[in-house]
Amino acid sequence: MRQNNLKELLEDTLQGHRLTVDEAESLFKAKGRDVWEIVSAADILRERKVGDTVTYVRNQNIHITNICKNLCGFCGFGKPKNSEEAFIFNTEDIIKGSMLAKEREVTEVCLLSGVHPDFDAERCAEIIRTIHHVIPDVDIHAMSPDEIIHCAEKSNISTEEVLEIFRDAGIGTLQGTAAEMLVDDVRKIICPLKLSTSEWVRIIKEAHNMGMKSTATIMYGTVENEPDRAAHLGILRDIQDETAGFTELVTLPFLYKNTKIYERGLAPAGATGREDILMFAVSRLFLDNFDNIQVAWGKLGNKFTQLALMAGGNDFGGTMFMDSVSVEAGGEDSDYLDPAEMKRIAEDAGRILRQRDTKYNLV
Numbered sequence: 001m002r003q004n005n006l007k008e009l010l011e012d013t014l015q016g017h018r019l020t021v022d023e024a025e026s027l028f029k030a031k032g033r034d035v036w037e038i039v040s041a042a043d044i045l046r047e048r049k050v051g052d053t054v055t056y057v058r059n060q061n062i063h064i065t066n067i068c069k070n071l072c073g074f075c076g077f078g079k080p081k082n083s084e085e086a087f088i089f090n091t092e093d094i095i096k097g098s099m100l101a102k103e104r105e106v107t108e109v110c111l112l113s114g115v116h117p118d119f120d121a122e123r124c125a126e127i128i129r130t131i132h133h134v135i136p137d138v139d140i141h142a143m144s145p146d147e148i149i150h151c152a153e154k155s156n157i158s159t160e161e162v163l164e165i166f167r168d169a170g171i172g173t174l175q176g177t178a179a180e181m182l183v184d185d186v187r188k189i190i191c192p193l194k195l196s197t198s199e200w201v202r203i204i205k206e207a208h209n210m211g212m213k214s215t216a217t218i219m220y221g222t223v224e225n226e227p228d229r230a231a232h233l234g235i236l237r238d239i240q241d242e243t244a245g246f247t248e249l250v251t252l253p254f255l256y257k258n259t260k261i262y263e264r265g266l267a268p269a270g271a272t273g274r275e276d277i278l279m280f281a282v283s284r285l286f287l288d289n290f291d292n293i294q295v296a297w298g299k300l301g302n303k304f305t306q307l308a309l310m311a312g313g314n315d316f317g318g319t320m321f322m323d324s325v326s327v328e329a330g331g332e333d334s335d336y337l338d339p340a341e342m343k344r345i346a347e348d349a350g351r352i353l354r355q356r357d358t359k360y361n362l363v
Ligand SMILES: C[S@@+](CC[C@H](N)C(=O)[O-])C[C@H]1O[C@@H](n2cnc3c(N)ncnc32)[C@H](O)[C@@H]1O
Pocket: 074, 075, 076, 077, 112, 113, 114, 115, 144, 146, 177, 178, 179, 180, 217, 218, 219, 252, 253, 254, 255, 256, 259, 299, 325, 329
């Protein structure tokens, strides 16, 4: 993009111009000093929108099972039923995990699991009920649209009914995972057995329309290109216009180790640093109806996380305590980040760290 055009576009955006999907695509293609211009504009917008506060949630992941019917090519965590590494928690394990969460004084428990081929709506509802019973005040952040559609099929009911059952069981917020890249040609390569783009959109809207909030995610750095990334952001912005149900965008850079798409030469070794920094900046500039852009420290590492917070990001995500999804795909130091270290990182960038709950109320 020619320098003047870029400067004008960024200035217009700071004055309220809503970027088009094509413009987002051109920003994703920026190189050299243009990248810093975009980052700088995103940081200005972040400051105007959410000020200098950087948030984090005190949460803990519980991985109920790694047995998964989808076995996505980008995932090192999901395993087939007959794998030696397959595990599944029983009720006692789930209660133990919930008690641990209570001791750790978390406000959110995040269920991150495989989509078990045998689980139906009742089995998943029972898991939610068990946790809710032990820690009724904790937000159970669980179940992606793919798990919702799977339960609907297994139990022969509608996805709306599954959402209602989960709400009655005590779910707090829905996970906006399984979005990956909302472009069906990309999904055919990286996660052919997952639900389609239109199904993901439909289920997220159903949840929002019944008052259930969710995250929005983008998993990037596999086989997609700039138009795909821009199209994905366009879909998220349209949904948010309609429902205002997303709490944040969680950007998930692809971790490539132990993954089929990397080992088979289909995908590169994840996104580059330029692509990472632009993901934050372009998301901040494009998603004018989102307040919060999360930085996944467990995937980016602490140093890059700080730079991302200076490029449009305003949230660390959670303490997590364990993150087998990242660890299994080669993530280092991905398990736990002490809020004391988050504070050091935030303050060193001239910002203030504050604890939030799942819906971004400060605690
Ligand atoms: C591990 S799954 C668990 C929940 C559910 N099975 C699903 O797919 O939504 C949650 C998300 O983790 C992310 N993920 C999995 N493997 C990853 C990897 N190697 N690098 C980055 N993100 C990954 C994907 O975005 C995926 O949607």
